[in-house]
Amino acid sequence: MTEQVAPRRAKLQLLVRHDDDQSFEIREVESAVAFVQSRPQRVAPEMFELAEVASRVAGQRNYILKNTETERFLLLSEQERYLWDLMDGDTSLQEMATAYVLKYGEFDFDIIPNLIRKVQRAQLLTLTPSSSLRRALARNRRWAIVKALESALTVLERINVSSRKVEPLFVRLYRWGGFLLFTEATAVLSVLLAVVGIVAGVELLRHADSVAAGLGARPIAALLSIKGLFFATVAAHQIVHGLALVHYKRRVREFGFTFLHGFVPTFYIDVTDIFMASRRARVVTAVSGAAVHLVLGSIWFIIAGSAELGFTQAFAAASGLIQWQAFVLALYPFCFIEMDGYHVLVDALGMPTLKHDAIAFVGRLLRGGSPGRVTREKALWVAYVGLSAVSIAAFIVFNVWLIIHATA
Amino acid sequence: MASPAEIAAFLGGVRLFHQVGEADLSALAERLRERTLKKGQVLFRQGDGGEEMFVVSRGSIVVSKLVTGNVEQVLARVEPGDFFGEMSLFDRSPRSATLQAETDSTLLVLDRDNLGRLIQDNPRAAAAFFHALVLILIERLRASGEMVAEVTRWGLEATGLDVEAR
Numbered sequence: 001m002t003e004q005v006a007p008r009r010a011k012l013q014l015l016v017r018h019d020d021d022q023s024f025e026i027r028e029v030e031s032a033v034a035f036v037q038s039r040p041q042r043v044a045p046e047m048f049e050l051a052e053v054a055s056r057v058a059g060q061r062n063y064i065l066k067n068t069e070t071e072r073f074l075l076l077s078e079q080e081r082y083l084w085d086l087m088d089g090d091t092s093l094q095e096m097a098t099a100y101v102l103k104y105g106e107f108d109f110d111i112i113p114n115l116i117r118k119v120q121r122a123q124l125l126t127l128t129p130s131s132s133l134r135r136a137l138a139r140n141r142r143w144a145i146v147k148a149l150e151s152a153l154t155v156l157e158r159i160n161v162s163s164r165k166v167e168p169l170f171v172r173l174y175r176w177g178g179f180l181l182f183t184e185a186t187a188v189l190s191v192l193l194a195v196v197g198i199v200a201g202v203e204l205l206r207h208a209d210s211v212a213a214g215l216g217a218r219p220i221a222a223l224l225s226i227k228g229l230f231f232a233t234v235a236a237h238q239i240v241h242g243l244a245l246v247h248y249k250r251r252v253r254e255f256g257f258t259f260l261h262g263f264v265p266t267f268y269i270d271v272t273d274i275f276m277a278s279r280r281a282r283v284v285t286a287v288s289g290a291a292v293h294l295v296l297g298s299i300w301f302i303i304a305g306s307a308e309l310g311f312t313q314a315f316a317a318a319s320g321l322i323q324w325q326a327f328v329l330a331l332y333p334f335c336f337i338e339m340d341g342y343h344v345l346v347d348a349l350g351m352p353t354l355k356h357d358a359i360a361f362v363g364r365l366l367r368g369g370s371p372g373r374v375t376r377e378k379a380l381w382v383a384y385v386g387l388s389a390v391s392i393a394a395f396i397v398f399n400v401w402l403i404i405h406a407t408a
Numbered sequence: 409m410a411s412p413a414e415i416a417a418f419l420g421g422v423r424l425f426h427q428v429g430e431a432d433l434s435a436l437a438e439r440l441r442e443r444t445l446k447k448g449q450v451l452f453r454q455g456d457g458g459e460e461m462f463v464v465s466r467g468s469i470v471v472s473k474l475v476t477g478n479v480e481q482v483l484a485r486v487e488p489g490d491f492f493g494e495m496s497l498f499d500r501s502p503r504s505a506t507l508q509a510e511t512d513s514t515l516l517v518l519d520r521d522n523l524g525r526l527i528q529d530n531p532r533a534a535a536a537f538f539h540a541l542v543l544i545l546i547e548r549l550r551a552s553g554e555m556v557a558e559v560t561r562w563g564l565e566a567t568g569l570d571v572e573a574r
Contacts, residue, residue, distance in 0.1 A: 014481060015481070
């Protein structure tokens with residue numbers, strides 16, 4: 001059997017000169033990356049009209065899209081209409097593909113490029129290859145601080161250590177014991193550990209002040225080292241996602257380290273292939289990664305509960321707290337971050353672009369727009385934004401309280 | 409600063425001078441000027457005038473052409489033993505690209521006078537030099553064709569343009 005070799009991606013090497021004119025950096029840009037990160041922007045609303053076409057076939061809906069300037073007409077299927085609505089200049093092709101899979105439970109790899117070609121030929125589309133943040137920074141480059149931030153982001157964004165050949169490694173890890181994570185015994189053990197961890201955590205909470213005092217004279221340094229240790233467990237979180245993919249016989253496409261949005265250091269894994277599996281598989285994949293933090297947090301709390309008052313106890317308690325925070329953050333969907341819990345929520349609600357639509361709707365309301373007729377969808381959008389805003393505020397307050405207590 | 413003997417030994421390993429005899433290389437080495445560049449230092453910019461060609465003896469030089477604003481496309485990297493700047497040496501036209509040191513580098517400078525002297529003193533050595541130069545220029549021309557194709561493919565892949573259907 002011959003193995004098909006994927007075509008090599010075209011690359012461009014660009015020299016970007018800094019303002020001092022002497023220093024520069026060389027960036028390598030892959031065509032595929034530029035494509036999936038591009039954000040198609042349909043033309044202004046006054047330049048097109050969209051009308052539904054009545055169909056005699058039950059359940060089948062088609063739409064006619066008209067370029068009002070060129071008088072050109074296109075026939076769109078319901079799926080294409082859905083993608084057309086996403087072409088707002090903010091949603092990348094990668095996000096559109098994910099939204100499509102979540103909405104329709106399947107993905108045709110040609111549908112997006114085909115639609116783009118169709119609407120480009122009808123002069124109804126432009127492509128914008130950069131993030132909103134980067135566009136905003138570029139607009140305000142005259143400010144020295146913005147310029148410095150832009151340069152820092154550029155440097156950080158270039159840091160990406162990843163491999164697309166990790167599938168065999170994950171298969172081996174699964175065979176060598178990874179499969180044990182997906183057994184009922186492990187699930188029961190995790191729940192038991194969580195219960196014991198909660199008991200130990202509650203007990204520690206009763207003596208929070210004396211426990212925190214154990215961090216000694218340098219609490220900030222201690223907290224930073226705890227954060228550093230926690231960061232290593234983020235890799236474990238992603239590895240478990242990968243093992244879940246192998247468990248459901250799906251492919252691990254990529255694993256690596258990067259700076260998310262240019263400033264959040266993180267490990268990541270490409271779990272796109274899990275969308276080809278059942279909803280149960282998607283939920284297990286999402287939850288299993290987060291469960292790493294629940295188990296580790298419980299273990300830390302048990303260690304803290306059995307330790308004497310002092311640095312070890314304080315270190316273990318703080319580590320447990322951070323792990324549990326990570327568990328809640330990963331599964332808690334209302335925080336404007338698309339983490340595991342968010343994906344489970346949008347999967348369950350059948351609203352793949354919940355965050356995007358919710359922010360856009362609430363933004364319109366805040367600018368004085370009319371809410372129109374109240375629908376379930378709109379109520380969910382408002383609830384999502386409201387809960388997320390309150391949750392983030394509560395999270396910040398809790399952490400400030402924690403640091404003040406630890407340093408008092 | 410390298411001695412003429414060291415420069416001659418180095419030139420002996422440079423493809424451009426493979427067919428030039430030792431005596432001629434020694435004579436040429438005495439006439440070559442050495443120039444050092446600090447990392448980041450620009451040797452010349454696209455559009456500058458100049459009548460010299462350069463052989464890299466140490467370091468790495470980036471050849472780039474302006475695309476937009478402060479962004480340039482990297483055309484090539486010139487490493488020890490490679491040369492550049494020959495176009496302006498022959499046709500006196502403005503520099504076609506910007507050359508900037510990627511690392512601390514040392515260059516050997518061959519100007520029009522010294523090339524003329526090589527042609528006058530040893531036509532056989534000059535012929536060998538030009539033969540090697542033509543072969544290298546043909547290679548570069550082919551590489552440029554490849555680059556044009558690669559850049560076109562990049563644009564098609566990055567924008568999703570379907571030219572077949574147009």
